[in-house]
Amino acid sequence: MTATLVRFAGHAGDEIEAYVARPEAEFRRGGVVVIHHMPGWDRGSKEITRRFAELGYDAVCPNLYHREAPGAAPDDAAAVARAQGGVPDERLVGDVGAAAAYLRSLPTSNGKVGVIGYCSGGRQSVLAACHLDLDAAVDCYGAFVTGEVPTEFPLKITNLVDQLPNLRTPLLGLFGAEDRYPSPDQVAELEQILTAEGKTFEFHSYEGAGHAFFANERPSYNVAAANDGWERIEAFYGRYLGA
Template identity: 50%
Template sequence: MSYLGMVTEVVPFAAHGGEAGQAYYARPTTQQTVGGVVLIHHMPGWDDWIQEATRKVAHFGFACIAPDLYFRERPGSPDDCAARARAKGGVSDDQVMGDVAGAMAFLRAQSNSNGKVGVMGFCSGGRHTYLAACRLKRIDAAVDCWGGRVIVEDPADITPARPVAPIELSAGISCPLLGIFGNDDPNPSPKQVNETEAVLKKLGKTYEFHRYDGAGHGFFAADRPAYRPEQATDAWRKVIDFLDRTIGPRARFA
């Protein structure tokens, strides 16, 4: 059963390089200690849907923080900031990892924390989630939702900001990994998902992948034509169950 009471706010956190970042934070109103989730936004940015997804995670009984990876491009709307970041070639992997590490530290510092933190991301945030699972320490769970370019096929996708394909770092994964994918998605394609799974299996990693027919990229987002309610509902259940097993127990009604 979901936990209905929550508090939401925009909070400061210590971002990469000691900069003062901002994040959207939602937590259940409970006396229980709970696991935390860093939710990494997609390339469109720190938009309404990402904040809705943050509240959804808290609704199901976890503390959740969504750092604004484009805060350095302010002032302006989320769309404006995202456009400026994209025009510069996107944010660097090192910067994102620093921001995610800062958001993880924020969660663990809260009085409601049980000490466990997972990372979850969509689209480019799914790639960042996979990368964080490879590079950062003390991650207890990772949820990659259709992260593209984990496997790099176009040499142009290797840049100074993104100098290595995340798949090359897979040996560093030390937490359980959940993957959610649509079989109609070209990025990552079913072939790339198969290749990623083969690497994880060869390395003996703990993972589970769920693939959905009739679903493409971004099928969770109810404000987009790609939304697939049946597949999204089932996949969200699998996400919450995974988090309950890895960073839980989540807050529940008595």
């Protein structure tokens, strides 16, 4: 495996940096765009990116906060991005689209690209899959895909209900049954909408798991949920990103 930093033109042609991990061997394979969580382009996000390379994919994790704080430590960059209002949806779509194009430009690409995101990135994964030419999307406990955003939230995000009819890829959703954002009711609402729209999706909610159960450096880490979740991801991407 090789892991390195690259730069490419993101949304609106802005140069952004990205962490790339790739299997060493030369064989045709799919690609995965990893969307980091709100705390930033951190060690955990890069570890996840390497895991996809270990699973046999070319994987890229763009630094969504590169514009706000080029070269800064991930936690400092996240602080600046949050103070400035977060990542606009349009920019996120542009950056993920650029990351997908980067993956497809690799000589090992089979042309297929999946997207995955955690926490705020879970919502952004669904968002990207509503607007981009992708092949599979994974939403790990993203809040506000459905449900009402409390009006006192200064950061003006919206739910994605009006965009879900445009979902263009199969969706794998992994949720904690003890999570409040998204709550089981919000997950059920998403399930109902996708069913009504005739979309292909697969949801798993883990009893005893709360939010961020994949985060193995956090108290929220849940071994059973995370292990099963990784197996579901592996099977899902195997089905939709294979040759």
